[in-house]
Amino acid sequence: xxxxxxxxxxxxxxxxxxxxxxxxxxxxxxxxxxxxxxxxxxxxxxxxxxxxxxxxxxxxxxxxxxxxxxxxxxxxxxxxxxxxxxxxxxxxxxxxxxxxxxxxxxxxxxxxxxxxxxxxxxxxxxxxxxxxxxxxxxxxxxxxxxxxxxxxxxxxxxxxxxxxxxxxxxxxxxxxxxxxxxxxxxxxxxxxxxxxxxxxxxxxxxxxxxxxxxxxxxxxxxxxxxxxxxxxxxxxxxxxxxxxxxxxxxxxxxxxxxxxxxxxxxxxxxxxxxxxxxxxxxxxxxxxxxxxxxxxxxxxxxxxxxxxxxxxxxxxxxxxxxxxxxxxxxxxxxxxxxxxxxxxxxxxxxxxxxxxxxxxxxxxxxxxxxxxxxxxxxxxxxxxxxxxxxxxxxxxxxxxx
Amino acid sequence: xxxxxxxxxxxxxxxxxxxxxxxxxxxxxxxxxxxxxxxxxxxxxxxxxxxxxxxxxxxxxxxxxxxxxxxxxxxxxxxxxxxxxxxxxxxxxxxxxxxxxxxxxxxxxxxxxxxxxxxxxxxxxxxxxxxxxxxxxxxxxxxxxxxxxxxxxxxxxxxxxxxxxxxxxxxxxxxxxxxxxxxxxxxxxxxxxxxxxxxxxxxxxxxxxxxxxxxxxxxxxxxxxxxxxxxxxxxxxxxxxxxxxxxxxxxxxxxxxxxxxxxxxxxxxxxxxxxxxxxxxxxxxxxxxxxxxxxxxxxxxxxxxxxxxxxxxxxxxxxxxxxxxxxxxxxxxxxxxxxxxxxxxxxxxxxxxxxxxxxxxxxxxxxxxxxxxxxxxxxxxxxxxxxxxxxxxxxxxxxxxxxxxxxxxxxxxxxxxxxxxxxxxxxxxxxxxxxxxxxxxx
Numbered sequence: 098x099x100x101x102x103x104x105x106x107x108x109x110x111x112x113x114x115x116x117x118x119x120x121x122x123x124x125x126x127x128x129x130x131x132x133x134x135x136x137x138x139x140x141x142x143x144x145x146x147x148x149x150x151x152x153x154x155x156x157x158x159x160x161x162x163x164x165x166x167x168x169x170x171x172x173x174x175x176x177x178x179x180x181x182x183x184x185x186x187x188x189x190x191x192x193x194x195x196x197x198x199x200x201x202x203x204x205x206x207x208x209x210x211x212x213x214x215x216x217x218x219x220x221x222x223x224x225x226x227x228x229x230x231x232x233x234x235x236x237x238x239x240x241x242x243x244x245x246x247x248x249x250x251x252x253x254x255x256x257x258x259x260x261x262x263x264x265x266x267x268x269x270x271x272x273x274x275x276x277x278x279x280x281x282x283x284x285x286x287x288x289x290x291x292x293x294x295x296x297x298x299x300x301x302x303x304x305x306x307x308x309x310x311x312x313x314x315x316x317x318x319x320x321x322x323x324x325x326x327x328x329x330x331x332x333x334x335x336x337x338x339x340x341x342x343x344x345x346x347x348x349x350x351x352x353x354x355x356x357x358x359x360x361x362x363x364x365x366x367x368x369x370x371x372x373x374x375x376x377x378x379x380x381x382x383x384x385x386x387x388x389x390x391x392x393x394x395x396x397x398x399x400x401x402x403x404x405x406x407x408x409x410x411x412x413x414x415x416x417x418x419x420x421x422x423x424x425x426x427x428x429x430x431x432x433x434x435x436x437x438x439x440x441x442x443x444x445x446x447x448x449x450x451x452x453x454x455x456x457x458x459x460x461x462x463x464x465x466x467x468x469x470x471x472x473x474x475x476x477x478x479x480x481x482x483x484x485x486x487x488x489x490x491x492x493x494x495x496x497x498x
Numbered sequence: 499x500x501x502x503x504x505x506x507x508x509x510x511x512x513x514x515x516x517x518x519x520x521x522x523x524x525x526x527x528x529x530x531x532x533x534x535x536x537x538x539x540x541x542x543x544x545x546x547x548x549x550x551x552x553x554x555x556x557x558x559x560x561x562x563x564x565x566x567x568x569x570x571x572x573x574x575x576x577x578x579x580x581x582x583x584x585x586x587x588x589x590x591x592x593x594x595x596x597x598x599x600x601x602x603x604x605x606x607x608x609x610x611x612x613x614x615x616x617x618x619x620x621x622x623x624x625x626x627x628x629x630x631x632x633x634x635x636x637x638x639x640x641x642x643x644x645x646x647x648x649x650x651x652x653x654x655x656x657x658x659x660x661x662x663x664x665x666x667x668x669x670x671x672x673x674x675x676x677x678x679x680x681x682x683x684x685x686x687x688x689x690x691x692x693x694x695x696x697x698x699x700x701x702x703x704x705x706x707x708x709x710x711x712x713x714x715x716x717x718x719x720x721x722x723x724x725x726x727x728x729x730x731x732x733x734x735x736x737x738x739x740x741x742x743x744x745x746x747x748x749x750x751x752x753x754x755x756x757x758x759x760x761x762x763x764x765x766x767x768x769x770x771x772x773x774x775x776x777x778x779x780x781x782x783x784x785x786x787x788x789x790x791x792x793x794x795x796x797x798x799x800x801x802x803x804x805x806x807x808x809x810x811x812x813x814x815x816x817x818x819x820x821x822x823x824x825x826x827x828x829x830x831x832x833x834x835x836x837x838x839x840x841x842x843x844x845x846x847x848x849x850x851x852x853x854x855x856x857x858x859x860x861x862x863x864x865x866x867x868x869x870x871x872x873x874x875x876x877x878x879x880x881x882x883x884x885x886x887x888x889x890x891x892x893x894x895x896x897x898x899x900x901x902x903x904x905x906x907x908x909x910x911x912x913x914x915x916x917x918x919x920x921x922x923x924x925x926x927x928x929x930x931x932x933x934x935x936x937x938x939x940x
Contacts, residue, residue, distance in 0.1 A: 102827075130864060134831030136824075137861040142924040143800045143916045144793065144821060145512065148840045148847055150863025152832040154871060154920050157846055223864060267867025267921075364846040366871055432871045437885050439875070486886045490901040497729040 105129045123217035127224035155226040157364055159233045161357035162427065166202070166237070168353055169346035170194030173241045173297055176343055180298030194241070197297060198346055201236040204245045208252035209235075216261045227266030227273075227433075228256060234274035234427060237347025238420065238468070240295035243281075243288055251281040271475045272431045275424075275468050282468075294330075294343040304329045306343055308419050308457065308464035311406040317398070319409040337417035348420035358426040367430040370439060371446040375425040376416065378450020383412040386458055407458035421453055424467035434475040438485040445481055449474045499699065500687075502724040504711030506879040508843050508914055510655040512799065513854035514820075516761040516769040518662045529572045529756075529777040530810035532589045533558065536626065537635040538937060539566075541587050549576045550595075553602060554754040556623045557590060566636055569623040571756045571776045573598035589810070605752035615680045615749075622748060626813065627741050628681075631719065631734045632905035633933055643735040645684035645726060648675070650739045651691050651709045651716030654798040654910075656763035658816045660739045661694040663759035663771070668697055670746025677749040678737065679703040689721050714879065719911040723880040728905045740816040744776075760816050764799065765856035766792045767820040774811075780818050781808040787820065793859050795819040800913035801926070824858035832863075843876065843918050866921040874915040874925065880906060884915060888925060891932035896939060899932050908933075 109129065112122040130152070139146055174190025185193070209232035217224045235252055255277020260269040281289050294304040305313070310327055311320040324332040330342055340350030348354075361367035390408035397404040416422060429435060429449050436445040449470045456466025463469070533541035540561040545551055551574065556567035574595035580588040609615045616639055619625055630637045637643070650660045664671060675698075679686045688698055689707040699706050707721055714720050718736050728734055737745065740758055747755045756776040763769040768786045780794050784807065795802035797815040811818065834840060836847030841855040870885055878884050882903040890898035909926035916925045 131830070131832075133827040133829060135861070135864050136827045137864060138823070138825075138859045139861050140924075141804055142926050143913050144795055144802065144804070144819070144859060145510070145799050145857035145917065146860070146862050146922065147844070147918045147920075148842045148850070148862045149844045149873075149918070149920045150832065150922065151866040151869060151920050152863065153846055154869065156832060223866075225866060227869070265867060267869055365844040365873075365876075366846065368872065432869050437870045438883060439872075482886070486883050486902070489881070489883055489886075489903075492881075493727075493729075493901060493903055496727065 101132060105132065120218055123222065123224050124214055127214070127217075152226050154366055155230050157366055158230045158361065158427070161360045162233050162237060162347065164353040164356065165347035165350065165423075166198060167191065168340060168350040169237065169241075170198045172341060172349055173197050173346070175341055176296040177298060180296060180302050197241040198236065200245055201239055201241075201243065201248050201346070204248045205232045205235045205252045208232075208249045209256050212253055212256040212261060216257075216265065220265070222265070225266040227260070231256060231260070231273040231277075235277050237423070237427075238274065238278045238345050239281075240289065241297050241346055242295070247281060247285050247288065251277045251284070254280045267433055269433055270479075271472055272428055272434045275428055275472050275475075278468050279472055282463075295345065296343045304343070306419075306464070307332050307337065311410060312464040314406050317394075317404050317406055320406055320414060321409070321411070323406060324414075334413060334417060337414070345420055345423075348423040351417055351422050354422045354426050358422075361426070361430070367426070368432070368435070368442050370442040371430045371435055371449075372425050374443045374446030375421075375429055375450045375453075378447035379415055379421065379453055380412040380450070381447075382451045382454035383410065383415045386454060387411065405458065407464075410458070415454060415457070419457075419465045419467060421467050424453075424471055425449070428468070429471050429474070434478060436478045436481050436485075438482050440488075441478065441481040441485045444485075445474050445478050448477070500705065500707040500725050502707060502709055502711075502715075502721065504709070504715035504720060504724075504879045506875070506877060507653075507712035507714055508877045508918070509653070509712040510799075510857075510914075510917065511841070511854050512655045512765065512857050514764040514767060514769045515656055515854070516659075516763045516771050518659060519771065520759070521770040521772060523773040524760075524775075524778060524782050526594060526775060526778045526782065528577065528591050528593055528779055528810075529775060530589050530591045530779070531557070531568060531571055531777050531813060532810070533568075533587050534589075535813040537633060538562075539636065541568075543579065543587065543590075545570075545576050547576055547579050550574070551576060551592065553599060553756070554622055558587070560636075563638065565620065565639060566625050567623040568626050569754065573602075591810075602753050602755075607749065607752045609677055609680070609749060612680045615677050618749075622754060624745070624748060624754070627745060628678075628735050628737055629814075631722070631728055631736060631908065633937055634908045637733075637735050641733050641735075643682045643684065644728075644732045645687060646678050646682045646735045646737070647687040647689070647718050647722060648678070648737050648739060648742065649689040649709075649716050649718050649721060650695055651689050652739070653709075653713040653716030654800055654913075655713065656761075656769075656817070656819060657798045658740060658759070658761050658771075661691065663740060663761075663816075664695075664743065667743040667746070670743040670750065671695075672697070672701065672746070673750040674737070674742040674744075674746035675701065675704055678735075678745070681735065685726070687721070687725065689716065689718070711879070714877075714911055714914060717908075717911050719906055719908050720879055723882070723906050727903075730900050730905060732905070738814050738816075758816055760811065760818070762786060762818045762820065764795075764818075764820040765858075766822045767818075777810050777813065779808060779810050780805065783818070789822055791823045792820050793823050795821070799857065800917060801910045822856070822858045824860050826858070826860065844873075844920075861922055863920065863922050865923070868919075868921045868923055871920065873918045873920055874912075877914040877918055878912065880911065882906065884912065884925070887932070888923075888928050891928050891935070894935060896936055899936060904929070904932050904936065 111118045112125045171191040173194030213228040255273045259273035259276030263269045362369045386408040394404045452470035551570040553573045554569045559567040572594045575593045577593040578591040582588045685705045761771045796812040799819045836850045840847040840850040887902040912925040
């Protein structure tokens with residue numbers, strides 16, 4: 098320990114103000130405070146401070162994501178074995194999956210660190226730990242077979258356009274991880290758009306993802322019946338919950354996502370209001386669409402049209418499908434880009450749920466809508482807050498009158 | 499009688515609470531008064547170094563409002579006037595002359611009308627004891643305050659227990675309150691803890707407010723926000739609870755007695771109460787320290803001012819808080835699981851904050867851009883969007899500051915927000931900057 102301490106204090110002399118290497122101070126400071134907590138003192142003002150800091154806040158989100166990584170790796174191996182028709186153990190499957198997950202993870206962190214540190218050096222501020230969370234989130238939203246150069250480009254875009262050009266963590270409008278996901282979705286649609294199955298299998302191996310099944314059915318039926326007829330994967334509700342299905346690396350196992358959610362809520366880092374209201378919004382809209390479908394299907398069939406099978410997805414299926422839970426727990430709750438008032442958070446979450454179902458069901462192009470819903474609501478979060486704050490102002494003005 | 503219950507807030511479990519007993523009287527040779535304790539004044543000295551002053555004599559006045567003069571808080575000799583940059587007065591140190599002080603004799607005063615009370619306060623130079631909200635400054639005597647509020651609830655960590663120190667002073671507390679009531683057409687609120695100061699409820703000129711809940715429940719800003727909020731162009735006057743006996747003696751016996759009970763508390767000291775006086779020094783209390791490298795704070799750990807080890811008590815302070823100056827750098831501290839060596843209002847440190855904690859001066863993290871994970875809101879009980887208010891202050895938007903209720907806030911009300919803030923922002927200085935902007939814009 099002492100040796101490490103010494104190394105840092107010795108190297109620190111090279112990056113002091115006025116030295117030729119002083120530009121590298123943010124880099125040195127970041128490394129130094131990762132190993133040894135800062136000994137910064139309080140000045141006047143509160144002389145004592147809570148032990149919670151941004152480093153821990155951000156790192157705890159990363160901790161909450163680790164189980165998703167492990168299961169994601171296992172799932173890649175499992176689905177590969179399934180495609181090849183062979184049996185492998187849990188560990189063998191996980192190791193197989195790690196071959197795909199780790200390179201994506203490493204590339205993401207390299208790209209993210211380059212962007213963050215470059216901006217920290219140019220702007221002369223300390224490296225903000227927020228990029229750790231963004232970089233930990235991005236691989237989980239990727240298909241396992243995504244080309245690594247695309248990951249690099251996508252991550253850089255997300256961190257720079259989603260965050261740095263607005264001034265860095267705390268001042269960004271859009272969630273950087275989602276910005277990068279959206280960029281890749283539109284820039285590299287052949288790999289990312291997600292209507293074909295995302296698994297690592299033999300060449301030519303393909304199939305329909307869970308969301309694509311009711312989106313493009315050969316013949317109209319209710320979603321539940323369509324799922325029952327899929328033989329390639331098990332799309333029962335139970336398995337959708339367990340997550341042994343194709344999908345982005347981190348989104349499939351809902352149990353681990355819920356565990357992550359409870360962990361973050363318990364620690365006071367993520368807002369439970371947003372999570373709950375997202376689900377309420379989703380259930381509300383899904384039920385509305387179920388009713389719509391119930392009353393219109395026969396008429397459409399009678400007139401020779403094809404009814405929209407997406408409308409028959411039950412609320413539970415909507416919750417379990419795709420990356421709704423993942424987005425709700427880890428993306429929508431991002432504190433900077435979501436609403437900052439509690440009332441606002443309820444509205445913000447509710448509308449994410451509503452938009453998710455609308456984009457999934459009614460939009461003919463993309464079967465997945467969570468990340469677009471969250472990005473759209475990121476944009477409206479300041480507006481929601483504005484009206485919440487205005488109501489407080491009106492209350493105060495009326496008291497004064 | 500009002501009853502208010504504050505839900506949001508936090509009683510910081512800091513070690514070193516003084517038990518309710520005196521460890522003797524402090525023998526003071528010097529006392530000090532500093533103009534820096536008073537916001538928005540331009541002090542001008544009336545006396546010079548080595549002048550002899552009597553208790554209560556004016557020693558400096560406010561150039562912006564010459565009617566307001568500051569009393570000498572001792573009889574004796576002006577031993578030193580410390581000047582800072584651009585000859586700003588930092589500190590006035592008075593050497594106490596015990597013989598002279600013992601000669602003070604009571605006199606009869608008749609204070610039946612508002613004008614008489616005001617004239618009396620002016621003649622005795624006692625206006626600095628009465629401050630106002632908004633802006634937390636010495637009042638303007640010509641104002642007609644909407645109400646007057648006195649909080650006898652010290653909810654800040656380790657702060658003086660007024661039900662103990664004002665025990666047996668009820669005669670003077672009542673005398674002070676009865677005259678203060680004459681200064682307003684509105685109500686005179688007195689905030690108390692449950693089952694304390696029960697004699698107040700029989701007084702018809704006092705509106706007793708029973709306060710329950712964690713800090714900042716005892717702050718007048720929080721209490722006013724719950725019962726009678728301050729709007730634009732309104733002024734509420736207030737007096738510190740521990741000043742009441744002083745004013746009471748002045749109003750009933752006609753002389754100024756600066757003796758107060760103070761406590762010293764905190765993890766780095768043997769906590770205790772001592773009988774002392776206004777503006778006394780920490781120097782005679784030094785042997786109570788249990789470690790060497792300490793920060794001495796006049797006031798509580800949240801809002802107090804750092805003073806030197808021989809420093810003096812601030813005008814509005816009745817306690818010294820002492821904490822260790824720590825330069826420790828724990829290895830990978832942000833990954834620490836928690837336990838007894840950490841304290842957090844968040845659950846992110848497991849098993850922390852159960853027992854009283856030895857806080858040090860460590861900031862426990864670097865300054866970062868603000869990430870709103872609801873930390874401030876957890877401990878801020880007013881119906882004000884503190885986050886939006888802070889942003890309007892950063893944007894210098896005076897209209898919005900007013901609309902969002904800046905007049906109801908003061909630094910002390912948001913001190914806990916700074917305490918919990920993971921980005922280590924100093925919310926108090928943001929609020930002060932907003933108030934300054936408005937004050938100098940008027």
